[in-house]
Amino acid sequence: MSFTIKNLSVTYYEINESNIFTNGDCISGHVTLEVMKETKINSFKIKATGKAHVSWSEHCGRLHRFYSDNEIYFKSAQYFIQDQKDEEQDGIPLLTDQDGQPYSNTVAPGCHLFPFTFHLPQEEMPPSFKGVHGKIVYFLEAKLTRSMRIPSKARTEFTFVSKPDPSYEAEPFVQQDFTEKKLKFFNNGSVSMNISIDNMEYPVGDGITVTGLIENNSSRPIRPKYFLYQKQSCFADKERKVNTRDILREEGDIIEPSTSTNVTKVLNIPFSIPPSVLTSDILKVEYRLRVYLDVKFALDPEIKFEVELLPPRQVTGWKPLSDSGSSSSEACRSNSQEEAYTVSFSDPPPPYSEYDVYPTSSDAPMKP
Secondary structure, X not given: OOXXXXXXXXXXXXXXXXXXXXXXXXXXXXXXXXXXXXEEOOEEEEEEEEEEEEEEEEEEOOEEEEEEEEEEEEEEEEEEEXXXXXXXXXXXXXXXXXXXXXXXXXXXXXXXXXXXEEEOOOOOOOOOEEOOXXXXXXXXXXXXXXXXXXXXXXXXXXXXXXXXXXXXOOOXXXXXXXXXXXXXOOOOEEEEEEEXXXXXXXXXXXXXXXXXXXXXXXXXXXXXXXXXXXXXXXXXXXXXXXXXXXXXXXXXXXXXOOEEEEEEEEEEOOOOOOOOXXXXXXXXXXXXXXXEEEOOOOXXXXXXXXXXXXXXXOOOOOOOOOXXXXXXXXXXXXXXXXXXXXXXXXXXXXXXXXXXXXXXXXXOOOOO
16 A cells, blocks of 8 residues: 555445345445545546456476466446546446535545445355365455556455245255175175165255165174265366365264164254355365265275255345335445445444355365
């Protein structure tokens, strides 16, 4: 930041206790500009963007190669001050002050607030996500340009999750598989399991019910174990980079030799886990349920199921923008006026702390 511009920051207003936005929502806020002396501005804008970015590097001997790609889901811009010489700004909305007048391109010394409102697209978009080699981010960015000066920028991110359908009920789709393994060396006999799960799609926060029959016809005790893990796949330049991360680990009871047992296990999906990302061309987030038998001195027999995690059934603390029958656009305008123009220039609202809904994944050994 230059000596003339003391502060440039972007603040948005929360619309629910979870501080989560969804498709069709309005996001309102203001840009704070504090200058030390009278300043002439060429252009001043705020933009809302949703995008995915992947990047990683690989080494092979002396060869070092870097892979990266981007994907834009939406981009919308509004100008507080437009540069009349820039033809690229044609068609972009020009915001006005509280009196409906254009902002002056000459700013007096002091602190100034510039309110804005964006209407997020109604279309479904991938949820916010941060992984090992890729991320999906939604952010607001202000940019101010002056003659013969480096542009000044400020940015803040917000969390987005596609709107859940409160009436959604996943259609039953039972998945079932069977495996059997003959044991050698330090074990005699065989072990087998016939496992099924009650569905393929589960809203975050629900439970996955695992049932089955396990037969232990060996000379040693065995124990069933359950892993739910996340698979992150990044794509760039026709190459793929995969990382995995364990989400849940559960164990069943020991099954003694020469015994067969019916098992039932419910795995509760934490609310902090992001939904599956299947609509992006450069970043996929998938989930697998791995059920295996822990057998000493032998390769563990296993069964894997594909699991799709959906957005939670409801957002905690959700409050609609308007209780009336007005349209979304009217609610946006109403919210912008009520929120933005009641801001005091002498006592602006405190900045919102970053709300970390989705934990960043750490590198984990890749599963086949």
